[in-house]
Amino acid sequence: MKGPDELMVQSKIADTYNAETRLRIELSLQQQGVVILSPMDIFDSINLIKALGIMPKATILDPWYNKGYGGVKYNYREEVIAILNICASISDHIFLWGFPEIVAYFVDKLPEPLSLVAWLTWYYKNNPSVIRGWRSSQNACLHLARPGARLYPEHFLNEAQKAKQAQGKLRYMPGPTSVIEAPLLVGFVGRKEQTGHPAQKPISVFEPLILMATEEGDLVFDPMSGSGTTGEAARKHGRFAIICDILEEYTQIAEKRLNVERISI
Numbered sequence: 408m409k410g411p412d413e414l415m416v417q418s419k420i421a422d423t424y425n426a427e428t429r430l431r432i433e434l435s436l437q438q439q440g441v442v443i444l445s446p447m448d449i450f451d452s453i454n455l456i457k458a459l460g461i462m463p464k465a466t467i468l469d470p471w472y473n474k475g476y477g478g479v480k481y482n483y484r485e486e487v488i489a490i491l492n493i494c495a496s497i498s499d500h501i502f503l504w505g506f507p508e509i510v511a512y513f514v515d516k517l518p519e520p521l522s523l524v525a526w527l528t529w530y531y532k533n534n535p536s537v538i539r540g541w542r543s544s545q546n547a548c549l550h551l552a553r554p555g556a557r558l559y560p561e562h563f564l565n566e567a568q569k570a571k572q573a574q575g576k577l578r579y580m581p582g583p584t585s586v587i588e589a590p591l592l593v594g595f596v597g598r599k600e601q602t603g604h605p606a607q608k609p610i611s612v613f614e615p616l617i618l619m620a621t622e623e624g625d626l627v628f629d630p631m632s633g634s635g636t637t638g639e640a641a642r643k644h645g646r647f648a649i650i651c652d653i654l655e656e657y658t659q660i661a662e663k664r665l666n667v668e669r670i671s672i
């Protein structure tokens with residue numbers, strides 16, 4: 408067993424490492440807007456962010472969906488709940504993606520102090536018909552938040568509404584719809600945006616999440632970032648982003664897409 412002196416030395420080393428790593432991340436964020444961490448498992452990246460004392464305003468969780476591509480994991484539900492638990496200690500807003508029948512399970516099992524803000528739907532009509540049966544045309548996203556987390560529906564006002572608001576004549580704040588319509592990036596659709604990642608989401612699907620949950624200059628975190636859509640959507644709207652994926656192949660795709668080199672941890 409380690410004595411108190413040895414433990415003290417270890418915690419000083421950890422403190423120095425944390426301070427140095429946080430500084431590197433902050434500098435890169437200032438310079439590039441997006442930080443790509445070297446590939447690691449989601450539990451490692453979330454715990455790292457937490458240990459460094461970084462508090463992203465919003466965290467986007469877009470895992471494999473426990474059916475189809477990515478396969479089925481026997482402990483998927485337990486893992487997602489454990490992930491939500493840690494995220495709840497660092498982020499005001501959490502967005503959990505999945506097929507409706509997969510995320511429905513979590514609605515009444517949310518860890519404290521999270522609650523459901525909205526059930527969002529991404530609706531797409533252009534999924535190629537490859538199975539015998541219902542052809543999937545939607546993904547769900549649970550918008551979860553801690554008590555007091557601020558929403559920003561004003562970010563969706565058009566110019567006419569902004570003018571009315573400035574004159575004090577906007578009678579109510581119209582929110583965006585909870586159904587996001589955008590075609591799947593498949594075949595010729597969204598060719599310029601496509602990166603080769605097998606489950607890449609369109610930027611236009613992540614933009615409303617970021618706009619509703621953050622202001623310019625806020626930080627967004629995505630620990631299962633795939634091709635880096637979160638990084639691109641955040642940067643487009645003047646937010647900062649830290650992203651990470653477990654696979655080297657997808658980390659390289661994100662580096663190329665965002666023109667940012669990873670930070671080695």
Ligand SMILES: C[S@@+](CC[C@H](N)C(=O)[O-])C[C@H]1O[C@@H](n2cnc3c(N)ncnc32)[C@H](O)[C@@H]1O
Nearest residue numbers: 448449469470471606607608631633634636653
């Ligand atoms: C649905 S995709 C995300 C797609 C991404 N939103 C995009 O638009 O490109 C899920 C990603 O989670 C990553 N992933 C799976 N298991 C992971 C884990 N344990 N830790 C971190 N990332 C993981 C996969 O490599 C994959 O890129």
